[in-house]
Amino acid sequence: MSVIIKDVAKLASVSISTVSRVLCGGSVSDSVRKKVEAAIAASGYRPNLSARRLRTQHTYAIGLIVPDIRNPFFAEVGRAVEDAAYRAGLRVILCNTDGDADKEDAYLRLMEEERVTGVIMAAGMQAAAGLQQRDTPFPLLLLDVGGPVLRHDAVMLDNAQAAAMLVDHLHQKGCRRIAGLFGVGGTTTAERHAGFVAAMMAHGLPLENAHLIADAELAGQAIVQLLESVPAPQALVAGDAGLMLIAYKVLRRLGLSERIAIVGFENAAWTEVAGAGLTVIEQPLDEIGRTAVNLLLDRLAQPQQAARKLVLSGKLIVRGGAADGVAAFSPDA
Numbered sequence: 235m236s237v238i239i240k241d242v243a244k245l246a247s248v249s250i251s252t253v254s255r256v257l258c259g260g261s262v263s264d265s266v267r268k269k270v271e272a273a274i275a276a277s278g279y280r281p282n283l284s285a286r287r288l289r290t291q292h293t294y295a296i297g298l299i300v301p302d303i304r305n306p307f308f309a310e311v312g313r314a315v316e317d318a319a320y321r322a323g324l325r326v327i328l329c330n331t332d333g334d335a336d337k338e339d340a341y342l343r344l345m346e347e348e349r350v351t352g353v354i355m356a357a358g359m360q361a362a363a364g365l366q367q368r369d370t371p372f373p374l375l376l377l378d379v380g381g382p383v384l385r386h387d388a389v390m391l392d393n394a395q396a397a398a399m400l401v402d403h404l405h406q407k408g409c410r411r412i413a414g415l416f417g418v419g420g421t422t423t424a425e426r427h428a429g430f431v432a433a434m435m436a437h438g439l440p441l442e443n444a445h446l447i448a449d450a451e452l453a454g455q456a457i458v459q460l461l462e463s464v465p466a467p468q469a470l471v472a473g474d475a476g477l478m479l480i481a482y483k484v485l486r487r488l489g490l491s492e493r494i495a496i497v498g499f500e501n502a503a504w505t506e507v508a509g510a511g512l513t514v515i516e517q518p519l520d521e522i523g524r525t526a527v528n529l530l531l532d533r534l535a536q537p538q539q540a541a542r543k544l545v546l547s548g549k550l551i552v553r554g555g556a557a558d559g560v561a562a563f564s565p566d567a
Contacts, residue, residue, distance in 0.1 A: 317523070322531060389526050392545045396517075411469070481496050511554050
């Protein structure tokens with residue numbers, strides 16, 4: 235015998251309408267939400283999504299549009315989004331754009347055709363700017379997109395603060411010649427670069443040849459050229475996980491991984507076992523995903539409220555590595 239919503243309401247000692255509000259992300263107190271969610275879990279209730287779609291003309295699904303699902307950041311955040319959406323009685327439609335503007339536009343149109351309840355989207359700088367002018371029949375939340383809050387809700391890491399934390403750590407370890415490796419074309423990397431520059435200036439460190447805007451495909455060659463400069467950097471700050479891995483491979487190949495410190499973003503498994511371990515910024519990936527879904531549900535419940543941007547802090551994970559030996563290899567620091 236299948237469990238129906240009336241059974242959940244009876245088990246939780248609430249009304250059927252209260253259970254419906256919880257399932258649809260409506261406004262209820264935290265205590266009531268927890269009680270209803272516990273009753274759903276205990277009863278094994280599964281929403282009849284087909285019937286609800288016929289009644290409301292919505293799929294009770296949300297779209298998750300990301301540039302690269304292979305990126306550990308989006309993979310982990312996507313998992314958290316799916317978990318939070320499932321608890322709210324929503325399905326997730328995942329779309330991978332490869333950062334292509336045409337694919338982003340095509341998937342947004344697909345979301346309209348599918349009558350999704352809402353969309354969580356990580357877009358490039360140009361696409362994000364265009365989205366501020368775009369009308370959509372569903373709430374749209376921007377994920378990991380910087381800039382001012384204009385039209386859509388957003389959730390992201392405090393990228394400038396995180397980059398500054400890395401510079402502060404290196405400075406405390408005795409590094410004075412610090413280079414930065416940053417990609418181009420995204421608000422995230424732009425904010426990390428800005429935080430890097432601000433921290434360098436705050437410590438009175440030289441900025442000449444101290445930062446590099448690297449094309450990902452040519453990053454290895456650019457890093458080699460940077461290391462051959464005179465004087466060579468004592469440390470590298472990588473603005474994303476991909477550049478950090480490329481930089482570490484170059485340093486190891488050149489026999490410099492014990493002489494030049496490298497720090498960066500994403501607490502990937504390999505960073506813990508690379509040499510004595512690399513110092514990184516750990517992003518609150520689960521919290522980012524959950525917050526994105528909660529903001530989207532809040533928007534559904536209160537469509538007229540002003541757009542909000544929630545900025546979350548990263549955590550500095552300090553490990554061993556070349557930074558501790560900089561003074562020994564660089565007496566002129």
